[in-house]
Amino acid sequence: PLVPGTAQASTPVILDDITNPDEPWFEHHKQFIDQGADFFKQDGSNQVLEHPDRMWGNGMCDAEMHNLYPLLYSRQMYEGFKEYTNRRPLIFTPDGWAGLQRYSGTWAGDTGGGPKSLIASLNLAFTGHTYTTCDMSITSAEGIHFGFLQPWSQVNSFGTWDHPWLLGDKLTNTFRYYDHLRYSLLPYLYSYAYEAYKTGLPILRPMALEYQEDSNTYSLLNQYLLGREILVGAFTNKVYLPAGRWIDYWCGDEYEGPGNIECAYPDNRGGLLFVRAGAxxxxxxxxxxxxxxxxxxxxxxxxxxxxxxxxxxxxxxxxxxxxxxxxxxxxxxxxxxxxxxxxxxxxxxxxxxxxxxxxxxxxxxxxxxxxxxxxxxxxxxxxxxxxxxxxxxxxxxxxxxxxxxxxxxxxxxxxx
The missing domain is CATH 2.60.40.1180 (Golgi alpha-mannosidase II)
Incomplete structure (x- = not known):
């Protein structure tokens, strides 16, 4: 590895000089846990970069370890926290490989909180990954709507002033409403988290996963199911309703599927929301x-x-x-x-x-x-x-x- 921005940028740096090869990475975190830290965000950073001159401690070259390292990193964080605290770990990462869902939640990386992040969550859902989210975009009602109606929610202010109390009265009230709605939904969401634990079915479900016989659901990128009963439309005023009766959560209007509909949502809300009849x-x-x-x-x-x-x-x-x-x-x-x-x-x-x-x-x-x-x-x-x-x-x-x-x-x- 090289150290950019220095006079010795072309001089190799021995990795052993900046790490302790005999100490598991989790040991570094114990001091923070002792101070009350419960939540760890594992940034992408060096997890996904190429290191062609690196030889790993297990004897593998970088090409062999490239996909395996993020998986082992999350596993060590999960098992280390569990063993040290006897509590459930709460970690999330943008990187991983098959089996990651056993150890870590994910967020969509530095892609913001818009439609691209939703597509990432839809893709992950098909792999059996349950705890997905994004860096919530709180500067629009649409971003707040999507951000709170996910398996888990987080606001990332590491480089910006993304604080709800700085948004002005209208957006702050919208943020507060969705915050209360999410906490109200905890028994519903937690029950579906248990189903995910038992079966692998995700909480955020692509329409095609739940309605596999309906080919109209195969290309829907701006809507999904939260559990089985709630249909969320994100960044759109048009949705496809599968067969059955659906109720507009905001106004109570009823629609019969299957079919495409276009409708408005209240000015102080950020998107479409429907509930399946019988829910x-x-x-x-x-x-x-x-x-x-x-x-x-x-x-x-x-x-x-x-x-x-x-x-x-x-x-x-x-x-x-x-x-x-x-x-x-x-x-x-x-x-x-x-x-x-x-x-x-x-x-x-x-x-x-x-x-x-x-x-x-x-x-x-x-x-x-x-x-x-x-x-x-x-x-x-x-x-x-x-x-x-x-x-x-x-x-x-x-x-x-x-x-x-x-x-x-x-x-x-x-x-x-």
Missing amino acids: IIPMLEPMDYIGQRPWDRIILNIYEGEDSDFTLYEDDGISFGYEHGESAITTIRTIRKDREAFIDIAKRNGRYRDMPENRDFVINIRTAHQPERILESGMELAGTESWSYDPGRRLLSINAKDCANGKHITIKYAEE
Whole structure:
């Protein structure tokens, strides 16, 4: 290797003079972890540069190690942090090779937070890579929309003043809205993270991955699914809707697929957002940070449609106890039959450290049908504190308390 910008630029530098060959790279990070650092960003830098004059310690030349080195680098960071802290590592990198998803998340490198970054995430999704993101572009509502609706989100201000409180009132409010929306979606996103862990299916899904029989999805580069229930349009006002009924998240308008549509989104939002009819989306009240409040009250947003189910997953979010069964799942099912609808919340199965002992659900059902009676495990619910219906918003809200051991809700609709 050469040292550019010096009088000795043509003089080789022995690598052993600037590294400690007997010390694993992770050892360098322990001092920062001891000071409270939890998150490490591994810049591309020398990971991807050619080093034709380098001989590696394992006897390989640079050509042999070029693709292997980024993989081993992330593996060492992952295993080193795990062994040193007994906590889950949080590292991300723009470089890697097959198998990287076991150790590190990725960001799209120095490509900004626009359409190019989305294409990178779509490509990575097809390789089984789950935790993808970009350097969020917060100087436009479109960049904020895309940046927050990804498997994970980050704002990179290493060389610019990309701070939301410097954006002016309008963009700051947009940033705040999406920030709250993302934290509200944590139970939904975390459940899909568990599915990715078990199956390899990514959280951010190209349309062609979910709708493989529909050739119209094969070339879609400005939209994707976040989980299975939410369709995100990014940097466009046109999307293709696969077969089925889809609800505009912003205004409640309904569309029937398959087909292309063009529509507007609110001035204080940054893109199109749709929900699949029949979807069950568990959410929280907005939080400022993870752990601010326990997950003892879940908001179930149910979009009336075909019979559906959702598996809500939870664990302590910190340790590796989940590898040994320290976790819990709750299965939620909806069934519609004639003038009745049934919501079955199964008994929570499992246990983990600091798990909330009780669990309440606020069930919000998007329906145009006027309810007549609500029964909870056979007992009729009465009073506005138990349930209410707003015909203008087409929203039925039910307060279901003490659901850790399960709950069965029956909705009887009035004749139309």
